[in-house]
Amino acid sequence: MRWLLSIFYCIALIGAIAAQNEYIGIDRYIDSLVDNGSEFELTAILDEFDENFQSDKEKVRAVYSWIVKTIEYDDNNYESGSFAGGRLDRIRKIIEKKEGTCLDYSFLFDFMCSYLSVNSGVVDGIVKLKKDESVVEIMSNRHVWNYVAIDGDEYFIDATFGELYYLITPSKFIFSHFPDEEEWQLLSNPISIEDFFNMPSANINVFFREREILDIYPHSNINIEENSNIEFGIKIKPGSINNYKIGIRERNKFLIKEKTAEANQDGHLSIDYNLNTSQKNTEIQIMIKSGLKGFQELVSYKLY
The missing domain is CATH 2.60.40.10 (Immunoglobulins)
Known part of the structure; x- marks a missing residue:
């Protein structure tokens, strides 16, 4: 799993450049919090977000940026298949250890958004990704990501895979992520698992980066x-x-x-x-x- 994430993080750096101008102020603010290095209470951080950011879009960016800059991916926990523990228990552990799996990232993101009164959710399913122009597809049988609603529009965020997977519309996200529950496709015409595997291989580095x-x-x-x-x-x-x-x-x-x-x-x-x-x-x-x-x-x- 470590090599898989390394590929996605490298690709995500390109996407981060595109997002830099729009979110540069928020990201720099989060950098200042993270670089401070002091111990923190999660609710205190969230209260600060609530005070400093007015719109849901700003709050979501602050939550996402804080998570990816603070929490490391826990390869050992993923490889051991350890997904035990309730939601609040896992959130406490991820804050304490500052590391976690895709499930922990998603639980934490959902908790922080809910605290800030932003409509969000946790979605699980499978993921099918393509590296650049290679025909090799990388499959994962267990993965978790997030849903979020901003100003009446619905998006998905996969904090585990980084910037390229930030605020992606359902019609694009279905090319790489297939939820276990049909309702989480958020499509007017949901597709079957057979349809998902028969979809063409989108070059995510281009398809998701080109927001237009x-x-x-x-x-x-x-x-x-x-x-x-x-x-x-x-x-x-x-x-x-x-x-x-x-x-x-x-x-x-x-x-x-x-x-x-x-x-x-x-x-x-x-x-x-x-x-x-x-x-x-x-x-x-x-x-x-x-x-x-x-x-x-x-x-x-x-x-x-």
């Missing part, structure tokens, strides 16, 4: 014998669509350049692509380009 991208479609790998023409695309926040271009890559070569992509007023940027049976058992990647950045892999579809 709302969704990817189609949502499943492609049965090439049933589909001869596919519309690949992304949905983008209104007003941001001109910042993006997309292309298709097969066998590491661009088949369609960005000039063929079509944008519409609903915020969809798409490419129609013809498939043939010679492509069976290969993969196609949707590439995106934003601003001055070069093309990056956004998602990879298996053709079967």
